[in-house]
Structure formats: structure tokens, C-alpha cells
Amino acid sequence: MHELSITQGILSIAVEKANEVQASKVTKINLIIGELSGVVNECVEFYFDLLSKDTIAAQASLSFHQPPIQLRCRSCAAVFSPDNLDWACPICREQKIEIISGRECRVESIEVD
Amino acid sequence: MEVKVVKDILSANDRIARRNQRLLDEHGILTINIMSAPGAGKTSLILQTITKLKQKARIGVIEGDVASTIDANKVHEQGVAAVQINTAGGCHLDANMIESALNNLPLGDIDLLLIENVGNLICPAEFALGEHKRVMLLSLPEGDDKPYKYPLMFTEADVVLINKIDLLPYLEFNTAAFHKAVTGLNPTAKILPVSCKTGEGLEDWFSWLLDAIGEIKRGGSIAC
Numbered sequence A: 001m002h003e004l005s006i007t008q009g010i011l012s013i014a015v016e017k018a019n020e021v022q023a024s025k026v027t028k029i030n031l032i033i034g035e036l037s038g039v040v041n042e043c044v045e046f047y048f049d050l051l052s053k054d055t056i057a058a059q060a061s062l063s064f065h066q067p068p069i070q071l072r073c074r075s076c077a078a079v080f081s082p083d084n085l086d087w088a089c090p091i092c093r094e095q096k097i098e099i100i101s102g103r104e105c106r107v108e109s110i111e112v113d
Numbered sequence B: 001m002e003v004k005v006v007k008d009i010l011s012a013n014d015r016i017a018r019r020n021q022r023l024l025d026e027h028g029i030l031t032i033n034i035m036s037a038p039g040a041g042k043t044s045l046i047l048q049t050i051t052k053l054k055q056k057a058r059i060g061v062i063e064g065d066v067a068s069t070i071d072a073n074k075v076h077e078q079g080v081a082a083v084q085i086n087t088a089g090g091c092h093l094d095a096n097m098i099e100s101a102l103n104n105l106p107l108g109d110i111d112l113l114l115i116e117n118v119g120n121l122i123c124p125a126e127f128a129l130g131e132h133k134r135v136m137l138l139s140l141p142e143g144d145d146k147p148y149k150y151p152l153m154f155t156e157a158d159v160v161l162i163n164k165i166d167l168l169p170y171l172e173f174n175t176a177a178f179h180k181a182v183t184g185l186n187p188t189a190k191i192l193p194v195s196c197k198t199g200e201g202l203e204d205w206f207s208w209l210l211d212a213i214g215e216i217k218r219g220g221s222i223a224c
Helices: A003-020 A041-052 B011-026 B042-053 B070-077 B095-103 B151-156 B166-171 B175-183 B202-217
Strands: A026-033 A061-065 A070-071 A098-099 A105-112 B001-010 B030-035 B060-067 B079-088 B113-118 B132-137 B159-163 B191-192
Touching: A003 A026, A003 A041, A003 A105, A003 B001, A003 B011, A026 B151, A041 A061, A105 B079, B001 B011, B011 B042, B011 B095, B030 B042, B030 B202, B042 B060, B042 B070, B042 B113, B042 B159, B042 B202, B060 B095, B079 B095, B132 B151, B151 B175, B159 B175, B175 B191, B191 B202
Parallel strands: A026 A061, B030 B113, B030 B132, B060 B079, B060 B113, B132 B159, B159 B191
Antiparallel strands: A026 A105, A070 A098, A105 B001
């Protein structure tokens, strides 16, 4: 459900930037949404269609790039993507970890006319 | 033409959250964002805290719920200032809602502001409200495996309260495994086992709160 707030954020950032560069239309919005952000892309697309009507971003396509979860072991410093539920380090088996990637939630760029 | 943006989608929320926090700092109000799944005991924790601490600190409460004023009414009966926010289906509170709520609270008469977030282990972790500390409540029946299912919530918490500890004899909850999982994700989190029903362990929670209020009153933000 937080996709509604996320989509409002995406739309206002895109429209603001387009106005700043005096573009007449936003054709594409490139998004970086990490796996851990819990955002469902289809929901964002659904809300975007509704919210962007009557704006210069109407009919813009959304491109989602999803960086995978990357963790760093605080015990042996190994960097890994978890493949199990307990997030144990594959090298030393410790469960002391730090999230280094997967939380991204940003508008990377827009394509405009 | 491609135009670089590189802007965090929640930056507008974060900006309002910082504004809220400045206002709360100016008034010396320790603000706690309480998050958990539905039914974990957020309202019970707030009511226990009011009963025990209302002689020592002036308390205000912001109640976030999808619908109804049940929780705000319970809090109001205790004689403390309370504002209810109904999110009408929304799964979390955001900084904008808190800004409106702060306009409806007597900020000059509050030392401790407790914000009860909407019951949900996912979305509330993403939205800063302007709070100084984040408190996460996990109740025993939810199971000890939750940290790896909802990692952000556990990563962001300053305090993790394990509630309903009185049910331990009846449930297969591995307290050691839970501790290990939480500290693995968040080495500085303070973990306190409590029962809002029997009162067990709550003294540690109260003294943590009083220390944090003292810290705010001595000046300076203790922002998380």
C-alpha cells in the first residue's frame, strides 16, 4: 500500500524536473527500486496511470531497475547476496550483517521532449 | 533527451520529517515512533506508560489507525492529550500527517510524545516522521523468525520490545535465536522482554524513556 505515496513522490519529482528544464512532455521515468524496498512495480504503474492524468507526465513509461540485496558480513567482511532465510554469511556462517544494497528508492533520470 | 535526476523518492517526506523534528526539539519533546504488527500491544504499551509515567512527565499521544477512534478514546480517558489520525486505508503514517497532528497538540505542555503507527511491519519503517527514537514491538506469538522476514523494521529500531513474555511457557519462541537475529542486523538495538499484561520487564522500558526525556531536556537533539 505504500506504493501510493511512492508514486506521488515519483510523479512530483519527475514533473518538477521537467519544468526545471522547460520540457513539454515526460516520456519515460527511470527508477532504481531495490529488492528490499518492498515496492510492487505493478502497483506503482497502476497508481501512476491514475495520478499522472492531466500532467505533463501522462503516458510516460516507467522503467524499473532493481538492484539485488547485497550484504556485508560484519565478522569477516565478505560481501554476498543472501540465498537463505537466515542471512548467514556463506564464508564464516556468522549472522552479523550490514545491508549495503537493496534499499534504493530513487528517480534516476527522466526522458523528456 | 535524458535528464539526470538522482533524487530519493521519499525526499519530500524526509524534508517535512526534519521540520517536525526541529519543532519538537524547540519544545524539548521526546518523540517516539512505536511500530509493530497489528495486535502486538502498541496501545497496551502506551496505556501502561501513561499510567506509570504521567506523574513524572507530561505525555501526548498521536494514534494512527486505518479507521476508528477506539485507541484515541482509551488514551483520552487517561487524561492525556491525544490526536487520532485515520489513514483511511493507508498502511503507514507519514511526516505530513504528523505535521497536521502537531498543530492540534498543546506542544508547550508535553514532555513525551508517543506516536502509535499503523499496525504493519513493512511500510512504517520507510517513512520518517520527525521522531527521535524508533521503538519496535514484537509479540511472542508472531514467532522468532521475523527479523529476517522484515529486516528493515529491525534494522531501524532503537529499542525492540518483546511483548507478551508471559506466554513463553505456552509457545515455541526461541528467545536466544531472536536476540541473535536482531543484534546481527542491528548491533546497537536495545532488546527488552516485557509483558504489558503482567507488567513484567516494564520498569526497564520506563527507565529507558525517563533517561531519554532527560537527555532531550538537557538540550540537543538525540535524533536517530
